[in-house]
Amino acid sequence: MSHPSARAASAGPATDVGTQPAPDAYGTGARFSLHPMTDSFIDVILGALDAADTDGLTLTTDDVSTFVRGPENRLLSYLTETIAHAGRTGVHTVAHVLLSRGCPGEVACEVADGAAYAPEVPHPTAATGLQASAHWALYPLEDGANADHMAGIYAAIENAKQLGVYSGSEHYVTRLDGDLADVLAAVVAGWLLVGADVRHVATHVTVSLNSPTGGPR
């Protein structure tokens, strides 16, 4: 599979990278969980968490999920590396990833005033060789008379098509199939394409690897 640059399909950043606020200030981060369906799940999870490069990231793991704070390109690399490590065990593994930006606090955050920011869309990381099937949801959370949720969502879906991972619309989600690196890159790209115009954007993706019952359609 070719790896066209996500940047080529970008709607353009809303701001220069140089003026990008720090991840802490802007609330840029991820929450994810790994579910290896094996009796030795603890070894697979801990092995994956230990193997990945955490440079530039702040991590907190509890009994439900792992919180990761950091810049978007590092989030993409870290998530790809961690989930790939679990997938390379050959075990049927599902990862659930939540990415959020623009809301530094908690679920009931008051969105801070200010313009929307998004850096350039990062390139997909090198192919992992792991085939992923995913269900993806994208939530632009904008109040105001000028809100136009759909424009960003359509751009994000179009971008997934250009990356070659779009495989259909389902109820509530878009289905993505392809190399794990490309699937996660499309999710991050969509989140940033919407984030160029909308300050608070969340996205959720459920990624399945090594499924005994599925595969790309």
Next chain:
Amino acid sequence: MSHPSARAASAGPATDVGTQPAPDAYGTGARFSLHPMTDSFIDVILGALDAADTDGLTLTTDDVSTFVRGPENRLLSYLTETIAHAGRTGVHTVAHVLLSRGCPGEVACEVADGAAYAPEVPHPTAATGLQASAHWALYPLEDGANADHMAGIYAAIENAKQLGVYSGSEHYVTRLDGDLADVLAAVVAGWLLVGADVRHVATHVTVSLNSPTGGPR
């Protein structure tokens, strides 16, 4: 644990149940996945899906998740029953649930015109005896000058406190701990409390059972 009625804390339905649109027309449904972390995961998943009462529901399962269409009280019963069945095996099992209303189509749906509708908040089902730990996110998706996302979210969190399952705010999510039936009831209640005023509302919850590393804080 007591089971106070979620209805008592309801902000009140926006409409009578009698005028509630059909789940198909309003897009009322769920998408969920079960992740039993055992070598025999297929048996646990299929056993759970086979055991639950599907009366009044339409189900479609693919290799990533299961789509369920139906009225809110049946969704709550079905999800509680299915996830509890998997949990009763004693296996560490994580369920991820997405509930959506007000958007009959896919991720890029055009939200149909019309008022917001929500039925009465269903009572929690009988206690399952299973302790659940959960991370919950709630997304009111409303365009327009009168949008006020926070009012509904605060009502939903306050309702979770009254149900006795709120245990703290985390980055991007609210943490819930308690009997599985009460945790899922709080999620459905919050979705409906927001849904009384906002047409398109999605909510995601990751529920962990039998974790070897956690438990309520």
